[in-house]
Amino acid sequence: MVAIERILAPNPGPMTLDGTNTYVLGGRVVVDPGPADPEHLERLVALRPQLVLVTHHHPDHTEGAFELARSTGAPVRGMDGDHCHLDRRLVDGETIEVDGGEVRILATPGHTRDSMCVVVPGQAVLTGDTILGRGTTVIMHPDGAVGPYLASLDRLEALGDLEALPGHGDPLPSVAEAARAYRAHRLERLDEVRAALERLGADAGVAEVTDLVYADVDASVRSAAEASMAAQLAYLRA
Secondary structure: OOOEEEEEOOOOEOOOEOOOEEEEEOOOEEEOOOOOOHHHHHHHHOOOOOEEEOOOOOHHHHOOHHHHHHHHOOOEEOOOHHHOEOOOOOOOOOEEEEOOEEEEEEEOOOOOOOOEEEEEOOOEEEEEOOOOOOOOOOOOOOOOOHHHHHHHHHHHHOOOOOEEEEOOOOOEOOHHHHHHHHHHHHHHHHHHHHHHHHHHOOOOOHHHHHHHHOOOOOHHHHHHHHHHHHHHHHHHHO
16 A cells, blocks of 8 residues: 655645645655745655656646755656656656555646656546646646547546545545546537637637637636637647
8 A cells, every 4th residue: 555645735826726736655755846835845855755756847846846856866757858857757657666566657648748647556546737626627738738638538537436636626536537527528618619619700719719618717817718728729620
């Protein structure tokens, strides 16, 4: 049995919910060290990690990674080689030994090109921003894309009823159930975009379609809504 500890980083906000969830696997592998907050990093340094993993390159997950590596000598690994330090990038399907067992890397592009999840067999899956504890995931066009995201949801659904441990928000009891709900929401949203294009014209722009489909979105997340809309339009126009 792999021990899994969640440490909430002090960076709450419209995009990060209560903050970034940093996870510690087997006491010595840190996943998503989060922001470069001194107190948060001090707590992680005290664990003397042997390895740091990042689920994707966004700063709310990686900002503290290189400082943690500098302070402890632990290598940093992710799917994007530019965000690795002292070691090679991760490979889909790779297994990593941790105290109490092993974990498996699952490539789940869509939110970003380099998004991945960490599967703890028989226990849980750390989903990064691919599945959140509440709300829905932003497809960060042009880095992210709808087609790969839907395929990633298929991969997560196939894991069955493992607990989902998201990058933001509280745990979910079944990653398969969450993946099905996310897919249904995404397909429903695509239907809304199709309907908007029928109303506005096939060549309608991102801002125009966002105004119609995301009419009630808060101004604080408007840019995220436009990124997702750009991804959806690219998918429908491909």
